[in-house]
Amino acid sequence: MPTQVVLTLAGPLFIGVILVWALLGSLIIQLYDYHNTSRSSDRLWVQILVYMVFLLDLLQTVLITQSSWIALIVNWGDATALINTPWSSATTPLLNGLLAACVQCFFAWRIWQLTHSTIGRGIAIVIVALALMQLAAAAAVTAEYTLFNRDYSRLPELSHADDTRLIGNFICDTVIATSMVIILAKAHRQSHFKATETLLNRLIVNTIETAAITAGVTLLTLILFKVSPATYYDIVTDYVSGRIYSNVLVATLNGRHRSRNGLSSINNFGTVDFAHGTEMNTFTAAQHTTITTVSGQLRGVAISTTVDTNEMADRSSLPKVTAI
Template structure:
């Protein structure tokens, strides 16, 4: 039988990390509802669902640690039997991770137009869900710390499938976004920021799942794997909220580049108009194509596509003003300069 430190120490630290991440989740949830009030209703319901489940999860983790450390302190049974609410932990994690993985699979489907990739991710997510529920059932049946190695098979099904889904989501998003680089600052800066955020948020959940598997398999008679396990659900929820909330910064970034480009284009057009009017001569109409280049249009279209419903803009009720699309057409500016000949001077002659 391992020491108390190796049993309840990792579980207590994992609970502390869970509570810290819950505080971050509260801030992110508040920011989301204050900033994106026009998002699709089902997205708002998903965020609300995650917040409720995570609140219940935090309360269960605190109660889980209260039972052996306070309620049954000093009793031999506390070191032999799993805490009562510990059985709910795997089910809660997959109840959070599965809809989030479905959500990212949906985004990948819209971005890549590939049903196969989205279907494969969803399949791994469903397998992870089944493994988590299977683990919960066995924990409720076994109850004893000494039988923890018997949880290896369902835990491996749960963790490995979730890890594969997380890695696939990250890799597919990074490759798809990298292929959309155009060489323009507005597009590349936005894509670069999305890629960094995808790697930072997506890979961290995969790393925690891998750490959970490694510690679970190599140290079966300890609770060191709960250093990773108890924080997993909060990492998934914070990953989704940080992705949704990042849209505001990305829109400001692309808006800044667009404004700078418009200022430069306006100055160039005015100079072109002045030069052309001087070269055309007196009284000649001058036609100037004051349009933006097709590459500029493609750059902005790419940014709009990435920030659009395919990836980051989920406001499906937004009304679009089609008149603004006319700005991308060709504008003909006619500059006409006329000069009036001076009246001839009449000279009087004297004879």
């Protein structure tokens, strides 16, 4: 096999498979933690979503491995095997789009729950629309690539659908991050307690960092595809993008448990909940809770699960608020 083919096609494919398995291992650890600590506090549909995302991730890992095995092992030395890819290679865009849509819709739901304004809920609807748009574009890429007999050299002909998929993901992730930062910043302005402000600052920074990973990988995939369409450089980032979405989802849910137990004060793309994770629950308002009045009712966003017993001498006298 020519050296140039190895460096531009076989090499990136090999690196992509390694990263896929590494991220699957990370997801398994996260899932084990979720099953033992956070699962019981979540709604049934959230639990189903987590396990469904894991199964999709596992399925795609198997398909990516099968595709790479045929190209790199079974047909080693045959450069055409890297261009005329096996059937499993066509599933990557669709499964990536499905994983991304599941996670994006979950965060849209959280934003819907955290805000009661028309604009805020309108943004949540926009996020869902963007998620479904990129999913439809991903399905179109898979369908057209299959019709092209999985000839990778013809992939640039799918640029419109592929651009829609990648740009849609990038915009959707950016909107999610921006919305969460605005919500947290608003809670920060309303807070009068140092501990809450410190935690909110960390949540804002973590939200930006997480968004930088998901949106950055998507943007890098688009750039590599445009700059080097005849190589597999973009395959590396495209392979890992689905794994990143699934890891972010489970890590976000696990972050609540760590915060409640004082192990960590960081929670990706979300807020800390007292008892039932992402569900709407009632708890006693404490000094570490930001309380706002909406439509005459006391509502709040739980930011910290630490309660000073000296400050809570008479819990019965404190008002009740709703947490997310």
